[in-house]
Amino acid sequence: MESAMSARERAQPRKVHVIACGAIAREILAVCEANGLEHIELSCLPAIWHNTPEKITPGLREGIVKARASGFEHIFLAYADCGTGGLIDRLCEEEGVTRIPGPHCYSFFAGNADFAARWDEDITAFFLTDFLARQFEAFVIEPLGLDRHPELRDMYFGHYRKLVYLSQQEDKALQEKARRAADTLGLEYEYRYTGYGDLTESLLAV
DSSP: OHHHHHHHHHHSOOOEEEEEEGGGHHHHHHHHHHHTOTTEEEEEEOGGGGGSGGGHHHHHHHHHHHHHHTTOSEEEEEOOOTTSTTHHHHHHHHHTOEEOSSSSHHHHHHOHHHHHHTHHHHTTEEEEOHHHHHTHIIIIITTTTTTTOGGGHHHHHTTOOEEEEEESSOOHHHHHHHHHHHHHHTOEEEEEEOTTTHHHHHHHHO
């Protein structure tokens, strides 16, 4: 009985604690459900920290400490660089953990190779994901004060030409929200369905 139990335990994937940006929690759960990744336990840091990226690396370090105190040996960071200027990579090296490859979620959702190949045509693009299409007011308009001072729009967005909606799920309601966001910012609208991009491969590999 003991040897049979040990064999079953060995056959189970190792438990992995994933510390993620709250902005991609929905997508991580969808990938896990679609691929039967029951060995992954998820915790999230506040999505709004992308507006203050200096908070991200200390938050991740604290999350790693908590996960190890809870008995997790294997930890994965569901973040790209996310505006930290290499600090997450330094943390990964210090703590012996890994992260999603790429500079930001727009890149890994699009596929890092494809995002890089389109860089010249997208250099004047402002990007939305499903999360940002849902939360456009709370994560773009309000933090920039455009709800109170709409005259600041061109100061913030005058150097952009288009809004590109990188869509993880084909949702007509979200597409309409993204189109309205483009109108609000005075930008051309472009829609691209990406699915989960490199996020799926990253989670399958942990």
